[in-house]
Amino acid sequence: MIRLLNAGFTRLRKNKVFWTFLVFSIGLALFMCYTQWLDVNKYGKVIEVEQLMLNYSTVIGMASAIFTSIFLGIEYFDGTLRNKISIGHNRANIYLSNLVIVSLVSLMAYIIFLVVIVVLGIPLFGKITMSLTVLFKLIGCIFITIITYSSIFTFITMLISNQTISTIINIVLTVVLMIGALTCFSILSETEYIQKGQITNADTMEFKYIEEPNPFYPSENARKIYQFLADVNPAGQMYQIAGRIKPNLAKISLYSLANIVIFTGIGLRLFKKKELK
Amino acid sequence: MELVLETNNLLKKYKNFKALTNLNMHIEKGSIYGLIGKNGAGKTTLIRIICGLQEPTSGNYTIYGIKNDSRAISSVRKRMGAIIESPSIYEDLSAKDNLLIQAQLVGMPSFEEIDDLLKLVGLENIGKKKVKQFSLGMKQRLGIAMALVTNPDFLILDEPINGLDPQGIIEIRELILKLNKEKRITILISSHYLDELSKVATHYGFLDKGFIIKEISKEELIKRMNHKLILKVDKLEEFVKYFEEKNMPYEVIDKKTIYVYGNYNLSKFIKELAKRNLEVDEIHEQEESLENYYMNLIRGNAND
Numbered sequence: 001m002i003r004l005l006n007a008g009f010t011r012l013r014k015n016k017v018f019w020t021f022l023v024f025s026i027g028l029a030l031f032m033c034y035t036q037w038l039d040v041n042k043y044g045k046v047i048e049v050e051q052l053m054l055n056y057s058t059v060i061g062m063a064s065a066i067f068t069s070i071f072l073g074i075e076y077f078d079g080t081l082r083n084k085i086s087i088g089h090n091r092a093n094i095y096l097s098n099l100v101i102v103s104l105v106s107l108m109a110y111i112i113f114l115v116v117i118v119v120l121g122i123p124l125f126g127k128i129t130m131s132l133t134v135l136f137k138l139i140g141c142i143f144i145t146i147i148t149y150s151s152i153f154t155f156i157t158m159l160i161s162n163q164t165i166s167t168i169i170n171i172v173l174t175v176v177l178m179i180g181a182l183t184c185f186s187i188l189s190e191t192e193y194i195q196k197g198q199i200t201n202a203d204t205m206e207f208k209y210i211e212e213p214n215p216f217y218p219s220e221n222a223r224k225i226y227q228f229l230a231d232v233n234p235a236g237q238m239y240q241i242a243g244r245i246k247p248n249l250a251k252i253s254l255y256s257l258a259n260i261v262i263f264t265g266i267g268l269r270l271f272k273k274k275e276l277k
Numbered sequence: 278m279e280l281v282l283e284t285n286n287l288l289k290k291y292k293n294f295k296a297l298t299n300l301n302m303h304i305e306k307g308s309i310y311g312l313i314g315k316n317g318a319g320k321t322t323l324i325r326i327i328c329g330l331q332e333p334t335s336g337n338y339t340i341y342g343i344k345n346d347s348r349a350i351s352s353v354r355k356r357m358g359a360i361i362e363s364p365s366i367y368e369d370l371s372a373k374d375n376l377l378i379q380a381q382l383v384g385m386p387s388f389e390e391i392d393d394l395l396k397l398v399g400l401e402n403i404g405k406k407k408v409k410q411f412s413l414g415m416k417q418r419l420g421i422a423m424a425l426v427t428n429p430d431f432l433i434l435d436e437p438i439n440g441l442d443p444q445g446i447i448e449i450r451e452l453i454l455k456l457n458k459e460k461r462i463t464i465l466i467s468s469h470y471l472d473e474l475s476k477v478a479t480h481y482g483f484l485d486k487g488f489i490i491k492e493i494s495k496e497e498l499i500k501r502m503n504h505k506l507i508l509k510v511d512k513l514e515e516f517v518k519y520f521e522e523k524n525m526p527y528e529v530i531d532k533k534t535i536y537v538y539g540n541y542n543l544s545k546f547i548k549e550l551a552k553r554n555l556e557v558d559e560i561h562e563q564e565e566s567l568e569n570y571y572m573n574l575i576r577g578n579a580n581d
Contacts, residue, residue, distance in 0.1 A: 003382055003383070003384045004382065006381045007378045007379075007381040007382045010374075010377060010378050010381055011367065011370070011378055014369075014370055014374055015369075016369070074367065074369075078365065078366060078367050078368055079361070079362070079363055079364070079365040079366075080365045080366065080367060081365075082328065082330050082361055082365055083359075083365030083379075083382075083423070084382060085329050085330055085354075086328035086329060086330070086354060086357065086358075086359040086361065086433075087354060087355060087357070087358070087359075087383055087427055088351040088352060088353070088354035088355040088357075089351070089382070090351055273332075275330070275331045275332075276325070276330040276331065277325065277330070277362075
């Protein structure tokens with residue numbers, strides 16, 4: 001395992017996609033600081049540095065999908081995966097070392113983003129106002145969800161031998177997860193009653209508001225299901241953390257860990273049986 | 278005789294298609310084993326199984342006496358190097374970086390040997406050029422260097438000269454001979470270029486429809502190939518008795534045809550037979566090429 005990790009890190013140092021991922025993270029942090037700073041100057045907006053720190057969580061899934069697909073997919077494309085097996089490396093170790101590497105890279109990208117935001121954001125927008133304990137808890141949760149994303153993308157990339165197909169699936173899946181999460185939140189945000197204007201006097205155009213039950217308001221059971229789907233979905237977790245809509249961090253972390261264990265467990269089993277060419 | 282690789286009734290099925298059928302093969306230590314077969318005969322499937330990329334449907338194999346279902350098979354594979362179909366190299370890295378990664382993968386304590394390996398395969402002056410800019414021959418040589426990083430005792434080369442120009446073929450051939458002679462590496466080469474194989478192999482395995490139809494050493498093959506008398510006879514049993522008595526290598530082909538291997542003076546040979554009242558309807562001498570030998574084997578297998 002150590003040998004696989006050593007070789008993986010050496011490859012990483014020479015890998016353009018890895019450096020692009022890091023540069024993208026730095027660039028995004030700089031861009032966010034710049035646009036927010038313009039808003040402060042033009043409109044006198046109050047910017048919370050902690051909010052900027054959390055924002056990357058909503059898009060890191062896509063960046064991680066692209067990086068993982070290309071970095072691991074090359075192993076199939078260049079045939080280097082079969083080399084690892086034919087020189088005696090255990091399939092489980094190959095799978096796990098790849099998971100460790102892509103998870104660390106995504107975490108590293110997020111940490112670099114945080115560093116840039118803190119270094120530039122605090123002088124530009126002022127100190128962090130939120131309790132540091134809460135902030136660390138939120139960031140910890142983001143870290144676990146990043147590993148969840150990595151375990152899902154590793155699962156797909158290690159089981160599909162065609163790099164193009166696995167890249168497309170990872171990207172499409174990320175979009176589907178994001179849309180799915182937003183749909184859940186949209187349904188959950190429906191109010192029980194809606195107000196409608198009713199004309200009471202057509203001559204004077206007098207009207208009054210009446211409250212009607214909202215047909216789109218989900219039932220208690222449906223709410224539970226939508227909330228569960230939003231909680232278990234890594235994109236849903238990230239939106240809840242970044243939006244700070246009172247996320248249940250313990251529950252989200254538990255679902256994340258369950259996702260990691262399930263995807264990695266099934267992935268290991270299937271990869272061990274996979275017939276390689 | 279120490280065997281590096283032995284397979285026992287290997288069977289590999291893909292749904293209803295049998296890629297390998299009761300395949301039995303024996304590779305002696307120190308040999309260069311030429312695995313000969315048409316495209317689709319099962320050469321690459323066999324190599325994929327030996328390298329652990331696929332599992333046999335039934336049957337087993339041993340590498341250095343370790344069975345494929347043993348936990349120790351991974352350790353034994355560390356004594357192997359392989360190129361399967363195409364070299365397993367990162368195209369966006371240089372030759373040296375690829376070797377460095379390979380050295381880390383096998384846990385080499387130092388990387389001093391990397392330059393020697395590049396020199397051995399003739400890539401010492403390649404600089405930092407990325408592999409994607411290499412010619413096919415250069416990639417193939419780098420692939421061999423990668424396989425040699427493990428300091429293997431057993432090297433597997435699947436179609437190593439496919440797509441190479443004449444110069445590239447010569448370079449690979451010389452490298453294979455050098456590795457076998459100087460480093461005493463046992464080599465398994467699969468190819469359908471018989472002429473080229475005949476220049477390096479010390480042993481042959483003829484594969485057809487997933488089945489090894491014949492294993493033979495180079496010496497035995499030369500004996501059989503160089504001189505052969507083809508006899509058409511009526512009393513086959515009496516001829517067999519005579520050849521047995523005289524300890525002459527022979528092979529019964531059908532009810533009327535018998536091959537006698539070796540160098541014989543044709544007139545003396547006929548006289549000797551006549552003394553024993555053995556009448557020959559037809560006799561002619563044939564010098565066989567590896568290609569002929571292979572084609573005859575395949576035909577024989579098809580008739581069976």
